[in-house]
Amino acid sequence: MAKKNPTATHSVANQVPPLPERDVFGQDTALVDAVxxxxxxxxxxxxxxxxxxxxxxxxxxxxxxxxxDHPRLHTHDRYGHRIDEVQFHPAWHELMDESVGWGLHAEPWQREEQGAHVARAAGFITWTQVEPGHMCPISMTYAAVPALQTDPDLADQWVPGLCSTEYDFGLRDPSDKAGLIAGMAMTEKQGGSDVRQNTTVAVPNDGGSYRITGHKWFCSAPMSDVFLMLAQAPEGLTCFVVPRVLPGGSRNSFHIQRLKDKLGNRSNASSEVEFIDTYGMRLGDEGRGVKTIVEMVSATRLDCVLGATGLMRGAVSQAFWHAQHRGAFGSTLIDKPLMQNVLADLALEVEAATALALRLAAAVEDAAAGDESAALLRRIALPAAKFWTTKRSIAVTAEALECLGGNGYVEESGMPLLYREAPVNSVWEGSGNVNALDLLRAMSKEEGTVDALLSELGTASGANSYYDASLKELLNELSDLSGLEYRARRLSSRIAVLLQTAQLIKYAPAGVADAFAVSRLGRDEGGQFGTLPPGLELDVILERAMPAV
Ligand SMILES: Cc1cc2nc3c(=O)[nH]c(=O)nc-3n(C[C@H](O)[C@H](O)[C@H](O)COP(=O)(O)OP(=O)(O)OC[C@H]3O[C@@H](n4cnc5c(N)ncnc54)[C@H](O)[C@@H]3O)c2cc1C
Incomplete structure (x- = not known):
């Protein structure tokens, strides 16, 4: 007979079992509908x-x-030669291999199939829930392609490797590799948002290449094969294509000084790099660097929206599961009216984010196929959505974590990973204010953007009084352009929420759309979740978001 454990004072009860294996995509009704x-x-x-x-x-x-187990920098080998290599845990490579294998990186650019980019967007939301950190190089590889496609020769050289579904890690001649990964290097010590302050200098060589000297203060995934980078050429700020390994196999000058010790995004390496006479090829005209790299930035901004949506869905699924299985004060948490209010409120946020994210992915896809009205909508809606969704994901992951009580604060639950990751989507690819200001730039400098927005919003008018009233207020705000910069966040928030509501009015069950409209457009409870008013169809909202297993 087994001996009784002398230290056991209790049996373990009322602890929630782990979320069973499941189809993360299939359980996400809002995402399946949007696809x-x-x-x-x-x-x-x-x-x-x-x-x-x-x-x-x-x-x-x-x-x-x-x-x-975080990435480690090896600046030198054991004999003192400079190598500038980052060593990752095997788990990182497995994640990269899987993501690249599924084509979540650049593959849709070569698959000329209707819906390929939208499907990738849904895949990005789904796979972010496994591990968000490695989605950074996945995203940059996706985003590098539209920028490279502006130069047919450079596109021929790089795009096929970036679209390959083979993950082939290691610093070798790119032409000998089965698949390639891309990064970007813009931010310098003295200025990240204001890249015009970049001091890195590019001097032309005779054969059309350049020698680049300077530094980058943030350069993520530094083991990537190629980087899009900004430097000052004789005619001004210019975009360059900088390989880590040169044709023939020798290494380009790329000195990694340090890896950043970050709040989250810890599986991924983000580095500080010095460049000394580094070889680069010009992409786009001299002095047009920002215009060229913006192609890349707008694609990574879409991925920030997708990533934030994935974080929220992952966190809220865990919250639902916990509430379904944890008892307190005589019944399961999911049956408590106040917990239902919190969960339904969180679920509304995720559904709205999902609907808008996929609408934008469709606009990106249509714009790439030459649809001008889609390009205008993408231009104005993306900064607003990036601003809003990434901010909301910070609050949503925190609230979802709290639904698990103390267990949610503990690493094993996986919730701290999601929570720590959330702010990065708001910081990189244009921090909050920068995106809000970019929205104003789109409105004032690019003709047709406001009409594209209003036409999109107009498709949902007449069905919900809160929506109609809020749309009217937006028109009032836009009619008075004084002090616009001061109001940029307010405007971005309103535009993003109206775009979300429009999607829900058109496509979600009426109970979801009505609850979202009344709670987001009808009143202000200081942004707290769990403050939905009485009289809503909670069962419809909860049922739709529940990870049923
Ligand atoms: C984990 C991580 C990885 C990164 N990886 C990369 C990478 O791979 N490549 C790369 O190039 N960069 C990378 N970055 C850098 C990131 O893009 C920048 O940090 C970001 O663009 C902000 O720039 P900054 O840090 O210089 O802040 P600043 O530009 O100094 O901005 C500071 C604050 O001021 C605000 N602000 C700026 N201008 C205005 C204005 N006109 N009005 C009002 N407010 C304003 C900003 O919104 C921000 O909140 C990474 C950052 C992080 C955290």
Missing amino acids: NRHAGHDHVERLHQLGTQAGRTYWRDIGLEANR
């Missing part, structure tokens, strides 16, 4: 397969592992 809407049914089956992978315990553990 059917914008990409068509053909993409759904593959996303179910990806969702089933994402829901495996194996990948959850790999994700946590990649964040426990």
Whole structure:
């Protein structure tokens, strides 16, 4: 007979079992609906397969592992030669291999198939829930392609490797590699948002290449094969394509000084780099660097929206599961009216973010195919959505974490990983104010953007009085342009929420759309979750968001 453990004073009861293996995509009704809407049914089956992978315990553990053992910088080898290499935990490589294999990076650019970018967006939201840190190089690889495509020769040289679904890690001649990864280097010590302050200098060589000397203060995923980088050329700030390894196999000058010790995003390496006579090829005209790299930035901004949405969905799924299985004061948490209010409020936020994220992915796809009205909508809606969704994800992940009580604060739950990751989407690719100001720039400098926005918003008018009243207020705000810069965040928030509401009015169950409109447009409770007014169809909202397993 087994001996009784002399230290055990209790049996373990009322602890929530781990979320069972599941189809992370298939359980996300709002996401499945949006894919059917914008990409068509053909993409759904593959996303179910990806969702089933994402829901495996194996990948959850790999994700946590990649964040426990952080990347390490090796500036020199054992003999003192400079090598500038970063060593990652094997879990990181597994994650990269899987993401690249599913084509979550640049692959849609070469798959000329209707809905490929929208399907990728849904895949990005789904796979972010496994591990968000490695989605940084996945995103930069996706985003580098539209910028490179502005130069046919450079595109021929780099795009096929970036679109390959093979992950081939290591610093080798890019032409010998089965697949490539891209990064970007803009931010310097003296200015990140204001890149015009960049001091890094590019001097032309005779053969059309340049020698670049200077530094970058943030350069993520420094083991990538190629970087899009800004430097001052004779005619002004210019974009360059900088490989880590030169044709023939020798290394380009790329001195990694340090890795950043970051709040979150810890599986990923973010570095400080010095460049000394580094080889680079010009991308776009001299002096037009910002215009060129903006192609890349607008794609990474979409991914910030997708990533923030994935973080929220991941966190809220955990909150639901916990509430379904934890008892307190005589019943399960999910049956408590106040917990229902919190969960429904969180669920509304995720559904709205999902609907807008996929609407924007469709606009990006249509714009890439030459649709001008989609390009105008993308131009004005993306900075507003980036501003709003990334901010909301910080609050949503915190509130979802709290639904798990003390367990949510503990690393094993996976919630701290999601919470710590949330602010980065708001900081990089244009911090909050910069995106809000970019919205104003789009409105004032690019003809047709405001009309594109109003036409999009007009498609949902007449169905909800809160929406109609809020749209009218927006028109009033836009009619008075004084003090616009001071009001940029307010305007961005209102535009983003109206765009979200429009999607819900058109496509979500009426109970969801009405609750979102009344709680987001009808009143202000200081932004706290769990403050929905009485009389809403809570069962519809909860049912739709519940991760049923
Ligand atoms: C984890 C991580 C990884 C990163 N990886 C990369 C990378 O790979 N490549 C890269 O190039 N960069 C990278 N960055 C840098 C990031 O893009 C910058 O930090 C960001 O653009 C802000 O620039 P900054 O840090 O210089 O802040 P600043 O530009 O000094 O901005 C500080 C604050 O001022 C606000 N602000 C700026 N201008 C105005 C204005 N006109 N009016 C009002 N407010 C304003 C900003 O919104 C911000 O809140 C990374 C950052 C992080 C945190």
